[in-house]
Amino acid sequence: MIATPLVEVRDVRKAFGSFEALRGVDLDIGRGEKVALVGASGSGKSTLCRCINRLETVTSGTITFDGQPLPQEGRALADLRAQVGMVFQAFNLFPHFTALQNIALAPVRVRKVPRPEAEEEARELLARVGLADKANSYPAELSGGQQQRVAIARALAMHPQLMLFDEPTSALDPEMISEVLDVMSELADGGMTMLVVTHEMGFARHACDRVCFMDAGQIVEQAPPGEFFDNPRSERAKDFLSKLLHH
Amino acid sequence: MAALTTGGRPGKDAMDTIWTMLRDNATFLLNGVLTTIGLTVLGFTGALVLGTLVAIFRVSPVTPLRVLGTVYVEFFRNVPLLTLLILIVFGLPDIGLLLPLFWCGVLGLVLAGSAFVCETVRSGINTIGVGQSEAARALGMSFTTQLRLIILPQAFRTMVQPLVNNFIGILIGSSLAAAVGVSDITNVTQQLNIRYAEAVVLFLIAGAVYLVFALGAGGVGAWLERLVTRSRIGGTR
Numbered sequence: 001m002i003a004t005p006l007v008e009v010r011d012v013r014k015a016f017g018s019f020e021a022l023r024g025v026d027l028d029i030g031r032g033e034k035v036a037l038v039g040a041s042g043s044g045k046s047t048l049c050r051c052i053n054r055l056e057t058v059t060s061g062t063i064t065f066d067g068q069p070l071p072q073e074g075r076a077l078a079d080l081r082a083q084v085g086m087v088f089q090a091f092n093l094f095p096h097f098t099a100l101q102n103i104a105l106a107p108v109r110v111r112k113v114p115r116p117e118a119e120e121e122a123r124e125l126l127a128r129v130g131l132a133d134k135a136n137s138y139p140a141e142l143s144g145g146q147q148q149r150v151a152i153a154r155a156l157a158m159h160p161q162l163m164l165f166d167e168p169t170s171a172l173d174p175e176m177i178s179e180v181l182d183v184m185s186e187l188a189d190g191g192m193t194m195l196v197v198t199h200e201m202g203f204a205r206h207a208c209d210r211v212c213f214m215d216a217g218q219i220v221e222q223a224p225p226g227e228f229f230d231n232p233r234s235e236r237a238k239d240f241l242s243k244l245l246h247h
Numbered sequence: 248m249a250a251l252t253t254g255g256r257p258g259k260d261a262m263d264t265i266w267t268m269l270r271d272n273a274t275f276l277l278n279g280v281l282t283t284i285g286l287t288v289l290g291f292t293g294a295l296v297l298g299t300l301v302a303i304f305r306v307s308p309v310t311p312l313r314v315l316g317t318v319y320v321e322f323f324r325n326v327p328l329l330t331l332l333i334l335i336v337f338g339l340p341d342i343g344l345l346l347p348l349f350w351c352g353v354l355g356l357v358l359a360g361s362a363f364v365c366e367t368v369r370s371g372i373n374t375i376g377v378g379q380s381e382a383a384r385a386l387g388m389s390f391t392t393q394l395r396l397i398i399l400p401q402a403f404r405t406m407v408q409p410l411v412n413n414f415i416g417i418l419i420g421s422s423l424a425a426a427v428g429v430s431d432i433t434n435v436t437q438q439l440n441i442r443y444a445e446a447v448v449l450f451l452i453a454g455a456v457y458l459v460f461a462l463g464a465g466g467v468g469a470w471l472e473r474l475v476t477r478s479r480i481g482g483t484r
């Protein structure tokens with residue numbers, strides 16, 4: 001690889017008490033690359049995703065972002081997090097702010113963008129996720145799919161270099177999943193660097209450059225989606241995929 | 248008084264005596280009421296500010312601050328207010344700090360009240376899901392920005408009624424300042440009782456003052472709660 005990857009994960013381990021959620025993970029994410037992180041529940045996908053913006057601290061190993069190791073809690077870490085967008089399974093919109101305020105809040109308070117400018121961009125982002133008419137709605141007035149699209153817009157408002165998606169559609173009703181995946185596909189087409197923890201294999205196959213399969217705290221196999229889904233090499237990946245297809 | 252002790256209704260003479268007593272001491276009583284209001288309002292305001300600060304200590308990521316906050320709360324919550332007031336009134340001059348009696352009372356109420364307010368604020372903060380704080384951190388917000396913009400405004404909604412309890416606690420606690428010589432309504436009625444020996448009437452008056460203010464605080468609390476609940480639903484505008 002000629003250019004340095006945006007994210008480098010090296011031999012990362014993470015223990016919760018006596019349970020080892022991550023057992024020596026190596027992962028590179030190149031600029032503009034879209035990586036899907038798949039695997040059974042409890043395999044460590046979300047933990048790995050959360051370690052990358054240090055919502056979880058690693059027990060050992062290193063993670064670098066843009067060539068720099070992740071800083072300790074404080075100003076420098078806040079600066080780094082401002083460059084990494086995160087979308088949560090539970091949306092986590094701020095319920096006491098409108099959709100527009102949710103999106104404009106961090107640009108105004110963290111990036112110090114003048115409010116009118118931030119609100120104008122927030123409106124553009126809302127239009128981009130198809131919610132131009134919901135600017136003044138509170139999260140409680142929006143459906144799950146709409147809330148998640150606002151959450152994506154909120155993360156994008158910080159102009160992140162990397163977007164982390166932690167099971168963004170797992171809390172949604174089936175009919176709302178596609179509206180969120182559409183927004184994510186558009187983002188992928190636009191060249192955003194993305195790490196997506198997901199159970200949506202269709203999305204992993206069509207929108208991602210690479211699929212990483214995790215099992216028991218390790219990345220067991222990584223390959224381009226076509227190769228992974230049609231010709232999985234490891235037994236565990238074969239087993240995982242066969243269970244998905246047999247519903 | 249004679250009419251009262253014979254068990255019948257107070258005679259015209261007794262009523263006249265009471266009215267005369269009240270009229271003659273109206274300014275004295277009014278000053279007592281104002282002192283009680285002053286103690287309570289200043290005590291509660293101070294307790295709100297200090298208590299919130301200590302609560303922030305108690306939820307902060309910095310261990311020494313958390314320990315300091317815990318020690319503070321456990322000390323001031325578990326020492327009787329009267330003990331605290333006596334320590335302030337008689338202890339502070341020993342270390343060269345001579346405060347007017349009224350301010351000794353305020354200080355005692357602020358210290359004791361803030362320990363209770365702290366726990367109200369802290370339990371309010373704990374009602375806010377960890378996802379809110381994670382979302383705020385993921386957006387690059389510092390600990391203080393997160394508290395100010397995301398956590399405390401939401402926590403306040405669940406804190407309104409417990410804060411009314413704290414307010415009433417401070418209002419009622421302010422009567423103990425009478426014991427160290429602050430001329431609040433309790434102290435004033437006590438002094439009048441020594442002169443006129445009308446304990447029942449005088450303490451009914453004092454009790455009514457507390458009751459009216461406590462009910463008023465409850466009313467303000469209910470109004471505030473409706474106000475913040477409306478803004479949470481936020482639908483119709």
